[in-house]
Amino acid sequence: MSIYLDNASTSHPKPACVLEAMKYFLEEIGANAGRSAHKKAVEASRMVFETRELVADIIGAENSSRIIFLQNATEALNTAIFGLSLSRGDRVITSSIEHNAVMRPLRFLEKTRGIILDIIQCNRAGFLEADEIRKKITARTKLIVVNHASNVVGTILPIAEIGQIARVHNIPYLVDAAQSIGCLPMDVEKNFIDLLAFSGHKGLLGPQGVGCLYIRENFDLVPLRFGGTGSNSGSEYQPDFLPDRYESGTLNLPGIAGLRAAVKFVLERGISNIHKHIQNLTGELIEQLRKIKDIIIYGPQHKDLQTGVVSINLKGMTPAEAGEILDREFDIAVRVGLHCSPQAHKTIQTFPSGTIRVSLGIFNTVQDVNKFCEALCQIIE
Numbered sequence: 001m002s003i004y005l006d007n008a009s010t011s012h013p014k015p016a017c018v019l020e021a022m023k024y025f026l027e028e029i030g031a032n033a034g035r036s037a038h039k040k041a042v043e044a045s046r047m048v049f050e051t052r053e054l055v056a057d058i059i060g061a062e063n064s065s066r067i068i069f070l071q072n073a074t075e076a077l078n079t080a081i082f083g084l085s086l087s088r089g090d091r092v093i094t095s096s097i098e099h100n101a102v103m104r105p106l107r108f109l110e111k112t113r114g115i116i117l118d119i120i121q122c123n124r125a126g127f128l129e130a131d132e133i134r135k136k137i138t139a140r141t142k143l144i145v146v147n148h149a150s151n152v153v154g155t156i157l158p159i160a161e162i163g164q165i166a167r168v169h170n171i172p173y174l175v176d177a178a179q180s181i182g183c184l185p186m187d188v189e190k191n192f193i194d195l196l197a198f199s200g201h202k203g204l205l206g207p208q209g210v211g212c213l214y215i216r217e218n219f220d221l222v223p224l225r226f227g228g229t230g231s232n233s234g235s236e237y238q239p240d241f242l243p244d245r246y247e248s249g250t251l252n253l254p255g256i257a258g259l260r261a262a263v264k265f266v267l268e269r270g271i272s273n274i275h276k277h278i279q280n281l282t283g284e285l286i287e288q289l290r291k292i293k294d295i296i297i298y299g300p301q302h303k304d305l306q307t308g309v310v311s312i313n314l315k316g317m318t319p320a321e322a323g324e325i326l327d328r329e330f331d332i333a334v335r336v337g338l339h340c341s342p343q344a345h346k347t348i349q350t351f352p353s354g355t356i357r358v359s360l361g362i363f364n365t366v367q368d369v370n371k372f373c374e375a376l377c378q379i380i381e
């Protein structure tokens with residue numbers, strides 16, 4: 001039987017209820033939300049509203065209209081970063097372990113608009129001290145953006161401490177929770193978050209094609225896209241109320257229907273139970289990996305300090321070679337290479353070949369960990 005250890009890319013399998021919900025939506029509802037007044041359209045709008053409420057619940061947001069449905073975390077991050085209208089000389093503080101979904105928009109703005117990046121160097125395990133961020137703040141700092149957990153080494157950053165610093169200095173604070181949502185508890189209020197971007201298809205167990213951006217109350221962004229929203233149709237101007245201001249065009253309704261079922265599933269299981277399960281598996285994996293000679297383990301190497309993402313390398317073999325053998329000979333799916341995070345690999349000193357990334361999910365078991373480690377032993381022999 002195949003073993004899937006690539007949950008940081010997208011979670012697999014999805015709960016059966018997700019497939020059923022998408023099928024039900026397509027077969028029985030199918031209409032667009034917020035456009036017409038017939039029964040099916042009303043039903044579609046209700047489904048979207050309920051999903052918004054559930055997502056708000058997961059992140060501790062009081063007002064669900066502050067949850068914007070987009071395509072993925074990348075679009076959510078772009079909406080946030082470009083929406084701040086940064087201009088020449090404005091400074092952005094970020095970390096050296098960010099995904100390209102953050103780094104590429106920032107590098108684009110650096111090149112085209114002359115913003116200045118203050119990139120805090122994390123240590124080799126992917127950690128940074130919140131105080132390092134405080135020291136970099138100037139009067140021109142217009143954004144602090146960090147990930148909650150690294151997609152390369154799983155390291156959990158001190159987002160509450162950083163958030164407190166951002167709030168005290170009145171600097172917009174954007175958190176990329178692509179790797180943590182659904183796997184770690186999240187509360188936007190307790191973490192002083194203004195903008196939270198995440199995918200629906202990773203820890204939330206939804207289908208690909210839906211991502212979310214949370215925008216704190218009274219916080220305005222210039223929309224990335226303009227167009228039809230089904231509301232204020234008589235006006236040629238973009239609505240100024242949420243979520244419509246940022247949701248132009250037809251939403252991915254089958255995807256949102258799947259996300260609704262997925263988030264219900266996650267809430268029923270309980271985030272703290274899911275977290276504990278992945279944490280235990282991560283601890284087991286690290287312990288077993290440590291016993292195998294000729295393996296290099298990166299990151300914190302501690303289940304309390306990271307998510308279920310563990311990066312390794314086998315001495316004398318490229319990650320690409322190892323990944324190919326794991327797939328072909330053992331039917332084990334991992335991701336190899338740079339994982340869209342060149343800076344993170346420079347930080348952990350694995351650039352340019354990268355690592356073998358194992359990422360555990362809710363449906364993985366100790367047997368999966370055992371089989372993966374046995375496979376590594378055989379490859380090394």
Ligand SMILES: Cc1ncc(COP(=O)(O)O)c(C=O)c1O
Nearest residue numbers: 072073074099101151176178199
């Ligand atoms: C930390 C991080 N940020 C952003 C993204 C982008 O997510 P999406 O593919 O949903 O746009 C990923 C995807 O792996 C990620 O790991």
